Amino acid sequence: MNTSDWQQALRSLLKESEIIDDAAALLIDQRRRYTGQADMVLQPDSVSSVQAIMKFCHEKRIAVTPQGGNTGLCGAAVPQGGVLLNLSRLNRIRQLNLADNAITVEAGCVLQAVQQAAAKADRLFPLSLASEGSCQIGGNIACNAGGVNVVRYGTMRDLVLGLEVVLPGGELISHLQPLHKNTTGYDLRHLFIGSEGTLGVITAATLKLSARPRTLELAWVGVESIERAVALLSLVQGRFAERLGSFELISRFALQLSSEFSGLGAPLAADWHLLLELTDSVEREDLGDLLADFLMRNGFDNAVLAASDAQRQDLWTLRENISASQRRLxxxxxxxxxxxxxxxxxxxxxxxxxxxxxxxxxxxxxxxxxxxxxxxxxxxxxxxxxxxxxxxxxxxxxxxxxxxxxxxxxxxxxxGIGQVKNHxxxxxRSEAEIAIMRAVKAAVDPHQIMNPGKLLP
The missing domain is CATH 3.30.70.2740 (Alpha-Beta Plaits)
Incomplete structure (x- = not known):
């Protein structure tokens, strides 16, 4: 079947609104490094449509590139022909379950929307990234996203309770129950977390929620070396344990760039800077005093503690604007x-x-x-x-x-790896590990249609 024939056949399976004819922006990665090409760009609005697309492409041996918010930095969501499958219209929040501290969302949900839905229920979804206003949950799972709160809450792999995935042949695997324990054989969800769309299409996930912090204390600390920064990290973990939510390292040059870009003065002078945040799920007025006293007693007196929400936001802005501030270079x-x-x-x-x-x-x-x-x-x-x-x-x-x-x-x-680093x-990874990866890929995607040219060398 030639391209025009299968395009017409695939059109007949979908709604007209699920077929995108003007999709140039979706073919270019965020860094404008890669420009892909696709024979069709599709935006299904239901899981059944995803199943129909995958079943058809599997039978016709047509390559499929899943795509979320297209915010990745490794070219993993840029197509190399075939079908570009953009999941943006699968963006519903299906269920909020406070008994299990869980939220079930579709893959196209923007991370910030999930954070906001959790906050409305007086809960926290802790994944936090600079791109959270545009990146999507499916992509976060596909690359096992991390962000600024990993030290307390872990990566995306630690936040996923269950997945719904459409396999290359169109079969649906759905385990969205918020089970906190399940030892029935291989835990297949972990194959798809971090797989960068090479094994199937993630359509929904059940995610862990946490208590919303009632107390936040933020400190900006200047140190003369990274060794000193690591020493402080160890001390903070020993004293404040799980209350340590973020511990960010910033070089003097990175701060200079962000300060100029943001229009905010540097909080203090130092070769290396640390942004550390303590949180507590109960309201307490002493945490800031405890942190200040702790820093002074341990010789970290070149420090500023945020005295207001506005100052806290300014300090985080200096950290978050580093990426944008580099563009002038x-x-x-x-x-x-x-x-x-x-x-x-x-x-x-x-x-x-x-x-x-x-x-x-x-x-x-x-x-x-x-x-x-x-x-x-x-x-x-x-x-x-x-x-x-x-x-x-x-x-x-x-x-x-x-x-x-x-x-x-x-x-x-x-x-992730994408196409930038697959070689x-x-x-x-050892030869044995890559052999296992290839064996899994061959078993799940025997026709090698899922995101070809990505992840595996």
Whole structure:
């Protein structure tokens, strides 16, 4: 069957409103690095439509690329022909279950909408990302998103109680019951979390909720080294335990960029900055005093505690605007990495000189989630402001990833592999592990139609 024939046949299975004819914006990734091409762009409005699409494409051997909010940074949602399956219209909140502290939502729900629905029920959905106003739950699950609250609540993998997935052949697997214990064989949901659309189409999920914080205390702390930052992390965890919600690391250069971009003054002067937040589900007036006293007694007196909601918001704005503030430096070669927390300093201290020797004048912006060991390590080549910088991506990556691997780290902490890093997968996964991944892929997707060219090398 030629392309025009199967396009017509597929049209006959769907509503006209589910077929998108002007979809240029959906074919370009957020960084404008990849421009894909698709023979059809579809936006189904029901799970039954997703099943019909997948069954048809499976029978006709047509490639399918699932897509959520298209906010990814690794090119995983950019199609390479076939069908682009955008899930944005599957955006209903199906159930809120306070007895089980759970919410069941469809894959196209925007993260912020889920947060707001939880807040209306006096609960917290703790996943928090810079893109939460546009990223979607299905994509968050597909790349096992992390964000600023991982140190307390874990990644998306820790927040999913159940999944509904359409398999490549159109079969529906639905386990959306909010079961907190279930030991009936292999837990298949974990195959799909982090699979980047290579095994099936996530259509809905049941997610864990938590108590809404009644007390929040935010401190901005300046330190002279990452070693000192790690020492503070250990002390805070020992003193405040699960009340530590976020522990963010920001370099002096990253703060300078964000301060200029945001129109907000730097809270204090230091080589390295920490944004740490304590939360408690009960109202208490002493937590701020306890934190201030703790910092002083342990020698971390170069600190500012947020004295109001407005000041708290300003401090978070300085952290959240780092990504946007980098644009004036041009195109960055980004690295979403993680190493054991005790080796973060070693990585940063060894990597920068190696890059500067190979690329004199290179600028490096370092920030990220020190509480879980993951960093955004972004590099800017001097005088190259356009996407021409990507010509140097491989030699830059060779240096950065060599240092990451030497510290026992990973090349993908929370953004996934996509098509940017799939050739690097063998550096962090053994031949045996990749063989298992390929065997799972072959069993679930025998015709290899799901998101081809992504994740697996």
């Amino acid at each position: 041009g195109t960055s070669i980004k690295h979403d990495i993680a190493v054991p927390i005790e080796r973060v300093a070693e990585f940063v201290e060894n990597c920068a000189p190696a890059l500067q020797e190979a690329f004199p004048g290179i600028e490096i912006v370092v920030f990220g989630h020190l509480g879980d060991g993951s960093l955004h390590y972004n590099t800017f080549l001097p005088y190259i402001l356009s996407n021409e910088a990507y010509r140097f991506e491989e030699p830059v990556n060779q240096i950065v990833y060599r240092q990451v691997l030497a510290c026992g780290g990973t090349i993908a902490a929370e953004h 690097w997968l063998p550096s962090v």
